[in-house]
Each structure stands twice: as C-alpha cells, then as structure tokens.
Amino acid sequence: AQSVTQPDIHITVSEGASLELRCNYSYGATPYLFWYVQSPGQGLQLLLKYFSGDTLVQGIKGFEAEFKRSQSSFNLRKPSVHWSDAAEYFCAVETQGGSEKLVFGKGTKLTVNP
Amino acid sequence: KAGVTQTPRYLIKTRGQQVTLSCSPISGHRSVSWYQQTPGQGLQFLFEYFSETQRNKGNFPGRFSGRQFSNSRSEMNVSTLELGDSALYLCASSFLPVGTGVNEQFFGPGTRLTVL
Numbered sequence: 251a252q253s254v255t256q257p258d259i260h261i262t263v264s265e266g267a268s269l270e271l272r273c274n275y276s277y278g279a280t281p282y283l284f285w286y287v288q289s290p291g292q293g294l295q296l297l298l299k300y301f302s303g304d305t306l307v308q309g310i311k312g313f314e315a316e317f318k319r320s321q322s323s324f325n326l327r328k329p330s331v332h333w334s335d336a337a338e339y340f341c342a343v344e345t346q347g348g349s350e351k352l353v354f355g356k357g358t359k360l361t362v363n364p
Numbered sequence: 365k366a367g368v369t370q371t372p373r374y375l376i377k378t379r380g381q382q383v384t385l386s387c388s389p390i391s392g393h394r395s396v397s398w399y400q401q402t403p404g405q406g407l408q409f410l411f412e413y414f415s416e417t418q419r420n421k422g423n424f425p426g427r428f429s430g431r432q433f434s435n436s437r438s439e440m441n442v443s444t445l446e447l448g449d450s451a452l453y454l455c456a457s458s459f460l461p462v463g464t465g466v467n468e469q470f471f472g473p474g475t476r477l478t479v480l
Contacts, residue, residue: 286471293368293454293471340407344467351420352397352456352469354407 252277252345256355263331264363271326271358273341282344283324285315288357289337297339300324311335336362366391368457368472376478382443385475389436389457395419396438397469398430401452410453413438414461442477450479 253276263269275281282301286294298309305317315326324341341355369388377383389396398410409422413432430440436457442449456469 282467291473293473294456295471296468299468351412351461352409354399356406 252343252353254341254343254353254355256339256341256358258358259356260359260361262361262363265333266330269326269328269331269335269360271339271341271360273324273326273355274322275324275341275343276322277343277345279345283315283317284342284344284352285309285313285324285326286340286342286354287311287337288340294340297326331360331362333362333364336360368455368470370453370455370472370475372475373473374476374478376480377445378480379445379447381445382441383445383477384439384441385453385455385477387438387440387455387457387472389438389455390470393457393459393470394436395458395461395469396432396436397456397458398438398440399454399456400424401454401474402450407454410440412461419461445479447479450477452476 255274257272284299285297287297288294297313298307300307300317308314313328317324338357338359340357344352371386395414397412399407401407411421411430412419416432427443432438452474454471454474456471458467458469460467
C-alpha cells in the first residue's frame, strides 16, 4: 500500500533561519506529490506540487521542494523562515491505483521563534 | 472564484445521534472528496464522488456515508455517533477525479464535529 512518512513531528526554527521538512513516500509507480500547509482552525492550502519534469519545483510563499526518485523523497525547503510560516505541513502522494487516491503523511508542526 | 465551502463549521452532538455535513465545491468542479482529520490518525480518506457516483471509499465503517447531487454539492452522513468520531471533517474538490493525474484538490475550512 502507498504510504507517506514525515519523520519529524515537530520542528522549531528561528525567524530568518533556513528550513527543510522531510518527506519520504512508498509507491511503485511515478508519484504525483504535494505539500500542503494548514494553519490552526483552517483547511489545507496547496504549497506546491510535482507531476513530472524538473525535479525542483517552486511554490507559493517562497517554498520549494526537490523530488529525488532514488531516495523516494520530496523534501520541502525555504531559505528564510518568517513568523507567519508557523503552521502544520503535510506531504501527500496521489496515486493512480487502489482505493485511496490521496495519501497524507502525519504532518510536521513548525514553530518559529522570534 | 469562490472556494470550497463547508457547513456548518462547528457541530456538537451526543453519542448515538446522527449528523449531516455539507460541502459546496468550487464552481465547475465535479469531484468531491471527504477526509477525516484527528490528532491520532491524521488525515484519512473517507470517500470520493464524481458526477454523483462514488468512485472510491476509504476504510471506514458503514456508519459513514455520503452522496453527491447533480450540482456537485455533496453531503456526508454519520449515523450512531461514537466519541471517536470527534474530528475535523475536510471536503476537497477538483475538476478531474482524483488519481487521474495532473490534478489539484482544493480544500474547504472543514467542519469541527465534537461528540459528547
């Protein structure tokens, strides 16, 4: 079965520091990969997506992610974190087979210190 | 373009009752998916509807059901509520069915259900 692992449950960074959130997936075919962000009491907002082509994708709010097939990873990065980036981040994989089409990781909660 | 709307935003029910949640997708979107989000289990897929047909169903008991109307609006129903059904229920819409690729789901703000 498809699965998504986000190894870090909680990450704390200082404002202005760089950020990398890890995501590993398990899926036999070429995956469609997504990163979503959820602020408290809100729904999910799409940050970026990878379908094919360039393995480095740019998203909104200054985020980028790199797809590495050899490592089954799709890590999210931001060079300089802002206090407003504090939220929970979810990696997800969309599959073409099976009954569950969009599988999410458990999420990484980001805290930003001033 | 208006986003995905969900009503109500908050609900409090007691065990044994039933509840109906509503989702209005983005105009033109024909796929609606439902997810349950809890602190322990995270985001779990409930079911997906496309053009009034259920395409996929997650691993939830039969107490969880849904439907989609001709205008693509969707409802989900939970009967005989249990304490463990307390969760944030998220609805997402997309133009194409999920799993067809090159697709993007747009999420609503969710309905927070509390079962006492």
